[in-house]
């Protein structure tokens with residue numbers, strides 16, 4: 107039976123059902139006011155305030171569902187999209203789930219360079235990306251036989267070298283703790299990844315897709331920027347506005363006190379401390395910084 111027939115007129119939104127991306131996805135959905143109730147053990151949740159059905163799937167399967175148009179949009183890692191080699195719109199980089207897919211070998215072992223692994227056995231969950239990497243390294247065409255043997259395992263890849271399953275692994279690294287604990291070190295980065303909102307090439311409700319994208323972009327901007335307000339003598343304005351130009355332009359309002367203005371401008375959170383120091387030096391006073399809980403940009 108085709109599930110889609112039971113969910114007419116709803117945008118199908120695929121969300122990781124567990125793992126590293128799960129909690130962040132739930133907080134994004136909350137921030138975007140996509141309300142739902144999920145029954146225990148059920149992988150489908152009907153959205154309460156928008157015509158959306160949330161489908162909870164393994165992150166690795168989401169590219170296939172979106173690529174085949176069974177789901178209209180989904181959240182998963184860039185790595186999973188590249189591994190699946192599906193044709194989807196890469197939508198929005200959500201700026202979490204950041205890590206690197208790296209070639210790892212036993213520390214102080216025989217291998218220091220990827221070239222030394224040609225003809226050896228490499229273990230990974232990402233067998234397609236690993237194959238593509240070694241095809242390039244060996245100089246063979248896509249799909250042609252490789253000297254290097256590539257083995258699939260579904261998880262705990264880091265145990266493979268110690269257990270003699272392979273000579274090296276290709277696995278994700280974030281903090282490096284897992285790699286270190288397994289006695290491995292990285293010798294090459296195959297791919298850098300982060301979570302993306304991916305969109306089918308032919309979504310059923312493009313306007314609703316745009317609404318969700320706009321809400322998520324608003325949330326991302328709210329994380330990236332803070333609102334900076336300050337007062338300043340009007341004649342210092344040209345210099346000050348170079349420091350706080352705003353995303354489009356700063357808002358400048360006259361104060362009751364003659365020749366003084368109030369300025370309001372979004373500034374990058376990561377540059378906040380330097381910007382405040384600079385504003386003070388240039389004669390600004392009463393400098394305030396406020397969190398932006400949500401916005402549309």
Ligand SMILES: Nc1ncnc2c1ncn2[C@@H]1O[C@H](COP(=O)(O)OP(=O)(O)OP(=O)(O)O)[C@@H](O)[C@H]1O
Nearest residue numbers: 124125126127164165183185186203204205278280
């Ligand atoms: N250590 C990490 N740090 C940041 N992002 C990660 C990390 N590990 C994985 N990811 C991202 O999360 C995606 C899903 O990985 P995860 O290991 O959670 O998969 P899973 O198999 O669905 O879950 P589990 O490992 O719990 O079975 C990866 O494809 C990657 O984009």
Ligand SMILES: O=P(O)(O)OC[C@H]1O[C@H](OP(=O)(O)OP(=O)(O)O)[C@H](O)[C@@H]1O
Nearest residue numbers: 126261262278279280281282283284285
């Ligand atoms: O560099 P680190 O911060 O240690 O993170 C890397 C680990 O995270 C992922 O696995 P996860 O813990 O999600 O479980 P898995 O091994 O079952 O996929 C990945 O496969 C590594 O094992």
